[in-house]
Amino acid sequence: MPIATVNPANGETLRTFDALDEQEIDRRISAAHRAFRVHRTTGFAERARLLNRAADLLDEDREDIARTMTLEMGKPLGAARAEAAKCAKAMRWYAAHAEHLLADEYPDEADVKDSGAARACVRYRPLGPVLAVMPWNFPLWQVMRFAAPALMAGNTGLLKHASNVPQTALYLEDLFSRAGYPEGCFQTLLIGSGAVEAVLRDPRVVAATLTGSEPAGRSVASVAGDEIKKTVLELGGSDPFLVLPSADVAGAARTAVTARTQNNGQSCIAAKRFIVHTDVYDEFAERFTAGMRALTVGDPMEDSTEVGPLSSERGRADLEELVDDAVRRGATVLCGGGRPEHLDGGLERGWFYTPTVLTGITPAMRIHREETFGPVATLYRVTGLDEAVELANDTSFGLSSNVWTRDEEEMDRCVRDLEAGGVFFNGMTASHPALPFGGVKRSGYGRELADHGIREFCNTTTVWYGP
Structure with missing residues (x-):
């Protein structure tokens, strides 16, 4: 895949970039290694000053970087602005909380004495240069939820971003540079996927984090395993959205529309499978389908647009194949089911797909098993909670889940039995810097955000002092 900015709203190639050669890659890895030796010795106050400065600059740049993200991957401009604001918020959160999250921990005095020590503690120390392999769908946020905690912990970062968002990737390097970070603390590697293995095998690179597809995760994990290097993986998702009899059905349906179509439906944590109890199925289906049908599809640069294009022609083709297979095998299309009509101004050449509901x-x-990365929802009718939970778990993924109920016993049952990294009641899945984020099963392992995320790339060190 070429490293290029291609506007998905009209298919126009705006800029292309040459991949770094081996000599330049080596130079950048060396710079990251040198920078780590210095950055690891700085105190939390200095790291917080730099990160807060970067957050201030991001706020100033919000409109420009939002337009860049929209041009490169097609998300509605309003969503791109919100993504930039969320990144700045997370940066300030880690600047304020990292020292506390990584503070020394002291075991119980009786246990210390029993170990034969006069005193003991646990200290979190940074590891070194970490490779981040990041996706295009949230091109700023996916990177920042790694970069902010990693830099506050004293690590340095090497970013291999998706090849279709090179300008966003370069912006991130420039942002940290303008904030005053020393050379090498955070760098972008404009390289293809074929060059990732050599970077990860370099002994100066100590760990990797990847957000992306299951095949990409498997590839990075296998190389890192061979090198005995730590990895964190956040992969695909096919999140269930359960609606049970006691639910606020109108509220659930409104939220379901947003949960399915956020980021043009291209989100790992987007609700994708809507599992509805028969007692409220008809009402939910009517409201949900009407909401999906009413969405405005069009130019993502227009503030009135709610659903923009998919990020690539291949992505749309993959989605079309899933829908066509389902229809051919007997699925019913309640709305959508194809490319939108009546687009003009060059948009007819873009990679749009109409919001769709299938039952x-x-x-x-295939759509029952595979992740749908676009504005397509599957709707299921169930007769009870047991059936709902069984269907929710009938997937190889386990990223997050959504449950609408007012029944406390049902809530407890879902927390106990749903196979997912998160259970969100009477709302939709979202990420926040104070809450750990990640999945189980083939959705990956490890956690981002919160204290769990910042400690993933730390050396948890036992410090023991003899009597």
Whole structure:
């Protein structure tokens, strides 16, 4: 895949970039290694000063970087502005909390004495240069939820971003440089996927984090495993959205529309499978389908647009194949089901797909098993909680889940039995710097954000002092 900015709203190639050669890659890894030796010795106050300065600059740049993200991957401009603001918020959160999150921990005095020590503690120390392999769908946020905690912990970062968002990737390097970070603390590597293995095998690179597809995660994890290097993986998701009899059905349906179509439906944590109790199925289906049908599809640069194009022609083709397979095998299309009509101004050449609701899904259909990365929802009718939970877990993924109920016993049951990294009641899945984020099963392992995330790339060190 070429490293290029291609506007998904009209298919126009705006800029292309040459990949770094081996000599330049080596130079940048060396710079990251040198920078780590210095950055690791700085105190939290200095790290917080730099990160807060970067957050201030990001706020100043919000409109420009939002337009860049929209041009490169097609998210509505309003969503791009919100993504930039969320990144600045997370940067300030880590600047304020990192020292506390990484403070020395002291075991119980009786246990210390029993170990034969006069005193003991646990200290969190940085590891070194970390490779971040990041996706295009949230091109700023996905990177920042790694970069902010990693830099506050004293690590340095090497970013291999998706090849279709090179200008956003270069902006991130420039942002940290303008904030005053020493050379090498955070760098972008404009390289193709074929060059990732050599970077990860370099002994100066100590760990990796990846957000992306299951095949990409498997590839990075296998190389890192061979090198015995730490990895954190956040991969795909096919999140269930359960609606049970006691739910606020109108509220659930409104939220379901947003949960399915956020970021043009291209989100790992977007609700994708809507599992609805038969007692409220008809009302939910009517409201949800009407909401999906009413969405405005069009130019992502227009503030009135709610759903923009998919990020690539291949991505749309993959989605079309899933929908066509389902329809061919008997699924019913409640709305959408194809490319939108009546687009003009060059948009007819863009990679748009109409918000779609399918029902009558069976296990024989690919869409029952595979992740749908676009504004397509599958709707299921169930007769009870047991059936709902069983269907929710009938997937190889386990990123997050959504449950609408007012029944405390049902809540407890779902927390106990749903196989996911998160359970969100009466709302939709979202990430926040204070809450750990990640999945189970083939959605990956490890956690980002909160104290769990900042400690992933730390050396948890036992410090023991003899009597």
